[in-house]
Amino acid sequence: MSTSFSIPDVSDPMSRHPKAPAPGEPFRLHHNLCHGCGDDAPGGLHVTVYAGEGFATTAEMTVEKWMMGGPGVIHGGVLTAAFDEVLGTTPLIIGTPVVTGHLQVDFRKPIPIGTTLHFNAEVVAKERRKVFVRATAHLGDPTEIVASASAIFIEIDLKEHFGKYADSASLSRP
Numbered sequence: 294m295s296t297s298f299s300i301p302d303v304s305d306p307m308s309r310h311p312k313a314p315a316p317g318e319p320f321r322l323h324h325n326l327c328h329g330c331g332d333d334a335p336g337g338l339h340v341t342v343y344a345g346e347g348f349a350t351t352a353e354m355t356v357e358k359w360m361m362g363g364p365g366v367i368h369g370g371v372l373t374a375a376f377d378e379v380l381g382t383t384p385l386i387i388g389t390p391v392v393t394g395h396l397q398v399d400f401r402k403p404i405p406i407g408t409t410l411h412f413n414a415e416v417v418a419k420e421r422r423k424v425f426v427r428a429t430a431h432l433g434d435p436t437e438i439v440a441s442a443s444a445i446f447i448e449i450d451l452k453e454h455f456g457k458y459a460d461s462a463s464l465s466r467p
């Protein structure tokens with residue numbers, strides 16, 4: 294399938310899930326070995342996503358040496374994985390579990406190793422099972438955007454989608 298990020302003119306109604314974390318509170322881990330957020334993921338990003346107001350979230354990630362691509366700066370694939378985690382967690386604010394269908398990233402400025410990357414994300418629309426999410430990243434000054442991303446996530450039934458894979462994968466520390 295070939296897709297592009299195009300926000301529908303009219304969104305399905307959305308509301309904040311009653312069990313979503315309060316603004317400033319973290320979302321629970323997807324699971325302990327999740328590459329994006331898991332505490333026990335070897336080489337994981339250890340991103341924590343926090344609920345914001347409305348349909349918004351924030352997150353932070355320390356840009357560590359192992360994340361290097363070009364000398365002294367973050368690898369584009371690592372940054373993309375971080376956006377996937379932040380964007381993919383954000384629909385939980387409307388109570389919708391999702392997987393990534395389409396993700397596009399604009400790399401605007403080099404991101405140095407040793408910095409802290411701050412993310413702001415927001416669900417902007419829902420159309421049937423498609424959830425449209427956008428995010429930006431900055432290094433401390435929100436007016437200086439260093440990268441941005443947009444994604445279409447697809448709502449899933451967790452058991453139906455992951456059941457056959459989760460059965461064959463141990464979720465304990467390797």
Ligand SMILES: CCCCCCCCCC(=O)SCCNC(=O)CCNC(=O)[C@H](O)C(C)(C)COP(=O)(O)OP(=O)(O)OC[C@H]1O[C@@H](n2cnc3c(N)ncnc32)[C@H](O)[C@@H]1OP(=O)(O)O
Nearest residue numbers: 294296323377378381390391392393394395421422445447
């Ligand atoms: C809380 C959950 C924990 C999850 C951890 C989150 C970690 C971070 C996120 C990830 O990294 S998830 C891993 C990367 N993604 C995947 O592995 C997804 C692989 N793809 C699939 O499993 C299926 O293609 C998918 C579930 C996305 C869609 O298949 P379906 O058969 O269920 O959907 P269907 O084809 O019926 O399409 C439903 C709607 O979604 C749209 N759609 C499907 N695939 C799309 C796509 N790739 N891009 C954009 N839209 C897509 C499709 O056009 C349609 O829109 P309409 O309602 O307008 O007709």
